[in-house]
Amino acid sequence: MSEEQLVRKIKDGTVLDHVEQGRALQVLEALSIDGKDGNIVTVAMNVPSKKIGKKDIIKIGNRFLKSEETNRIALISSRATVNLIRNYQVIEKRKIETPNTFVDVFKCPNPTCISNSNEPIxxxxxxxxxxxxxxxxxYCSRLLSPNEVI
Ligand SMILES: [Zn+2]
Structure with missing residues (x-):
């Protein structure tokens, strides 16, 4: 089975390719995609890749993710590529860029930080x-490394 055939092609939507092996579920969480909108979401993990050994692939039907959305996964899978598909054709291909701010993507690891209180922050x-x-x-100005927040 070829890399292409392993996951069914989607007609319209977003394909996240070259996702870091084993991180597909974290990526979905960062994108707040839980399947509740009824669209087909296909996740393939540990897919052999010529470029990076093994990778995960995520296909999200009927949604065209904007850069602001896909950049949320910069720390989780910086090498992922984003393909927007319309009528089975790739209409846009782009990379992930690290944004200046992550809003609502990661929780602060400081337990006494106000963002971890019961306030709606x-x-x-x-x-x-x-x-x-x-x-x-x-909020608390604590310096953080990616490992502390992922
Ligand atoms: Zn904090």
Whole structure:
């Protein structure tokens, strides 16, 4: 079975290819995709890849994710590629870029941070440096590495 055939082609929607092996579910969580809207979501994990050994692939039917959305996965799978598909054709291909801010993607690991209280606060993590990534919680100013928030 070829790489192409392994996952059914979608007519319209977004394909996230070259997702870091084993991280597909984290990616879906960061994108707030839970399948509740009724669209077909296909997840393939540990797919052999010539480029990166093994990879995950996610196909999201009938949704065209914007850069602001797909950039939310920058720390989880920076090498992923985004393909927008219309009528079985790739109409746009793009890479993931690290945004300046992650809103509502990661929780601050500081238990006494106000963003972890019962207040209705959306966690905001600012990116101070992109490579290697250095992050800071906007509320408690704690400096964070990607490993602490993922
Ligand atoms: Zn904090």
């Amino acid at each position: 959306r966690p905001i993590i600012d990116v101070l440096r992109k490579s290697p990534p250095l992050l800071r919680c906007r």
